[in-house]
Amino acid sequence: MNDPIIAIAFFVLAAVLLISALAVVMLRNIVHSALFLALAFVSVAGFYILLNAEFLAAVQILIYAGAVMILLLFAIMLTQRANTPMSNVSNSQAGLAAIVAAAVFVVLAFVLSKTSWLTGAAAVTQPNTEVLGKALFDYYVLPFEIASVLLLVAMIGAIVIARED
Amino acid sequence: MNLNLLLPEISLCVLAVVLIVIDLLLPQGRKSILGYIALVGLAFPAVFTLSLAGVQQVSFSGALVVDQVSVFFKLLFLIAAALVILSSFDYTRRLSILQGEYYALVLFATSGMMLMASTRELISIYIALEFTSITLYVLAASIRNDAKSSEAGLKYLLLGALSSGALLYGMALTFGLTGSTVLNDIASALAQRGISAAAVLGLVFIAAGFGFKIATVPFHMWAPDVYEGAPTPITAFLSVASKAAGFALVLRVFLTAFEPAEKTWLPLFMVLAAVTMTLGNFVAIRQTNIKRMLAYSSIAHAGYVLTGLAAATAGATSGMLVYLLAYTLTNLGAFIAIIAFSGQVGSDQIEDYNGLSRRAPVVSLGLAICLLSLAGVPPMAGFISKVYLFAAVFDAAAKNSGLYYLVVIALLNSAVSIFYYLRVVKAMYFGPAATEESLHTAFSLRVALSAAVAGVLIVGIYPTPVMQAASVAAQVLFH
Numbered sequence: 341m342n343d344p345i346i347a348i349a350f351f352v353l354a355a356v357l358l359i360s361a362l363a364v365v366m367l368r369n370i371v372h373s374a375l376f377l378a379l380a381f382v383s384v385a386g387f388y389i390l391l392n393a394e395f396l397a398a399v400q401i402l403i404y405a406g407a408v409m410i411l412l413l414f415a416i417m418l419t420q421r422a423n424t425p426m427s428n429v430s431n432s433q434a435g436l437a438a439i440v441a442a443a444v445f446v447v448l449a450f451v452l453s454k455t456s457w458l459t460g461a462a463a464v465t466q467p468n469t470e471v472l473g474k475a476l477f478d479y480y481v482l483p484f485e486i487a488s489v490l491l492l493v494a495m496i497g498a499i500v501i502a503r504e505d
Numbered sequence: 506m507n508l509n510l511l512l513p514e515i516s517l518c519v520l521a522v523v524l525i526v527i528d529l530l531l532p533q534g535r536k537s538i539l540g541y542i543a544l545v546g547l548a549f550p551a552v553f554t555l556s557l558a559g560v561q562q563v564s565f566s567g568a569l570v571v572d573q574v575s576v577f578f579k580l581l582f583l584i585a586a587a588l589v590i591l592s593s594f595d596y597t598r599r600l601s602i603l604q605g606e607y608y609a610l611v612l613f614a615t616s617g618m619m620l621m622a623s624t625r626e627l628i629s630i631y632i633a634l635e636f637t638s639i640t641l642y643v644l645a646a647s648i649r650n651d652a653k654s655s656e657a658g659l660k661y662l663l664l665g666a667l668s669s670g671a672l673l674y675g676m677a678l679t680f681g682l683t684g685s686t687v688l689n690d691i692a693s694a695l696a697q698r699g700i701s702a703a704a705v706l707g708l709v710f711i712a713a714g715f716g717f718k719i720a721t722v723p724f725h726m727w728a729p730d731v732y733e734g735a736p737t738p739i740t741a742f743l744s745v746a747s748k749a750a751g752f753a754l755v756l757r758v759f760l761t762a763f764e765p766a767e768k769t770w771l772p773l774f775m776v777l778a779a780v781t782m783t784l785g786n787f788v789a790i791r792q793t794n795i796k797r798m799l800a801y802s803s804i805a806h807a808g809y810v811l812t813g814l815a816a817a818t819a820g821a822t823s824g825m826l827v828y829l830l831a832y833t834l835t836n837l838g839a840f841i842a843i844i845a846f847s848g849q850v851g852s853d854q855i856e857d858y859n860g861l862s863r864r865a866p867v868v869s870l871g872l873a874i875c876l877l878s879l880a881g882v883p884p885m886a887g888f889i890s891k892v893y894l895f896a897a898v899f900d901a902a903a904k905n906s907g908l909y910y911l912v913v914i915a916l917l918n919s920a921v922s923i924f925y926y927l928r929v930v931k932a933m934y935f936g937p938a939a940t941e942e943s944l945h946t947a948f949s950l951r952v953a954l955s956a957a958v959a960g961v962l963i964v965g966i967y968p969t970p971v972m973q974a975a976s977v978a979a980q981v982l983f984h
Binding site for chain 1: 518522525565566568569603606607609610613616617620624626628629631632633635636639640642643646647658681682683684694698701702703706
């Protein structure tokens with residue numbers, strides 16, 4: 341964060357992410373919420389670029405801002421409701437939730453600002469896609485394989501829930 | 506990398522896929538054979554697990570460990586899965602449940618729980634936990650066209666996602682402070698760098714994520730609704746196997762990775778244990794639905810087990826293992842009896858249990874034995890496991906005097922719990938029956954109930970082998 345341009349980029353991205361995330365939760369029209377979610381996904385991709393993780397950034401855009409968003413918008417379209425402008429349901433506990441969220445934020449901000457984090461000594465390899473691939477299929481092969489079974493289960497589960505007799 | 510260590514999990518996944526393929530080939534009306542295949546097929550993972558007994562090996566870059574603890578838990582999950590599958594034969598036929606997928610998902614969930622008991626690296630732990638959870642969300646919602654079951658699945662999913670978020674946040678903080686995701690390396694980094702406030706935050710978030718899995722107060726809100734709405738065999742599965750898998754993770758993560766921070770989490774778990782058992786028991790008293798009553802009772806039992814973690818000695822850990830096994834057999838027995846009754850009576854209300862002992866004497870006796878075991882009455886397994894666990898916690902009180910009070914609270918709670926368990930027994934044996942017509946119970950349910958009750962009595966009367974296995978396993982976590 342010594343480079344002022346990176347610092348400016350970080351704060352701009354952070355502002356965009358926070359505002360769009362809040363909009364996702366607070367807007368009354370569910371279509372608007374979905375579009376702001378796409379913006380939030382894109383700004384997270386921006387963070388990955390700042391962190392020199394260009395492969396993650398590309399995946400974030402492709403999968404989240406691309407595939408997940410399309411699915412989400414389709415789901416919203418297919419479950420058309422009568423009153424779209426008021427389609428995002430909310431309840432009376434918003435005030436309470438705001439207080440809890442604020443309290444958690446204060447505690448986290450206070451503690452985390454006083455922490456000395458462990459940072460790696462070596463610089464990040466550029467480009468790191470190859471390193472990432474090797475790590476995934478070597479060091480992290482167990483979680484990778486469990487994740488593939490998880491996807492199979494998710495697919496079966498979707499069929500179980502959605503299938504018409 | 507040693508694939509032999511993963512054979513129990515792999516064989517379960519293969520069996521599940523085979524079931525789905527056979528399901529496609531079977532004509533409508535012949536589907537009930539799937540349950541038998543699933544049950545018999547469990548012999549493979551059982552044999553593979555038994556062949557790993559006594560092995561002490563780490564593999565997959567430190568992500569996977571096979572030791573006595575994981576083998577103990579894996580056998581516990583297999584027992585639970587076998588009884589759940591056996592008690593589902595009648596249930597899935599009666600309600601509209603897709604049998605092939607249902608049994609396959611039960612096997613996948615068992616495989617996920619086994620992985621939870623065997624992983625010792627944060628990313629693998631998280632993925633194994635999600636694997637199990639996603640399977641269970643679907644199973645909770647698997648009764649078709651049933652609003653309560655869908656509600657159970659949705660509630661479980663939403664609150665589960667929240668707890669996953671907390672867990673991941675805690676893991677991220679821990680990684681940022683220690684630079685490693687392997688539990689042993691986290692422990693040495695924490696010991697070397699000291700326990701900062703951020704480490705405590707990470708620990709608390711991780712405890713919250715696991716607390717949801719084992720349903721401790723204040724992360725228990727999902728349990729009653731999900732237990733009530735889910736198919737009853739799945740409720741039984743959630744209340745024993747999923748909870749035990751959560752405890753397997755709690756034991757490994759806190760006794761290994763956070764061992765240097767013991768002074769921080771001992772009081773935390775002491776308070777959690779006391780609050781959890783007290784709230785669980787007192788709210789259980791007011792319940793009129795037996796599934797909700799057992800949900801709160803299972804919260805209370807999570808509190809009893811947590812007393813062992815608050816003591817954090819090898820003896821107390823071995824007590825936790827014995828307690829979890831006894832609780833698994835007992836609670837499964839109780840739920841199997843409930844499945845048998847609700848199939849005939851069509852209700853889960855306690856008032857409808859009036860006079861059932863005259864209509865279904867054998868099943869009533871089975872349920873009574875299980876409820877008395879849950880209450881901790883000798884000679885059932887619930888009694889001996891309570892004595893074993895609380896005595897070990899009491900022994901540890903020499904170095905931590907707060908544990909005296911914890912044991913006293915636990916004993917008072919056990920006394921309170923007798924009240925609501927006996928209320929059901931009283932209704933069955935002394936309540937006025939609406940009719941005297943005798944109830945027919947499916948053969949598979951009678952076999953399942955007999956097996957569970959036999960387990961409860963055997964562990965209750967001759968607990969030595971279980972205790973020996975548990976204390977050998979517990980030693981592993983305290984080198």
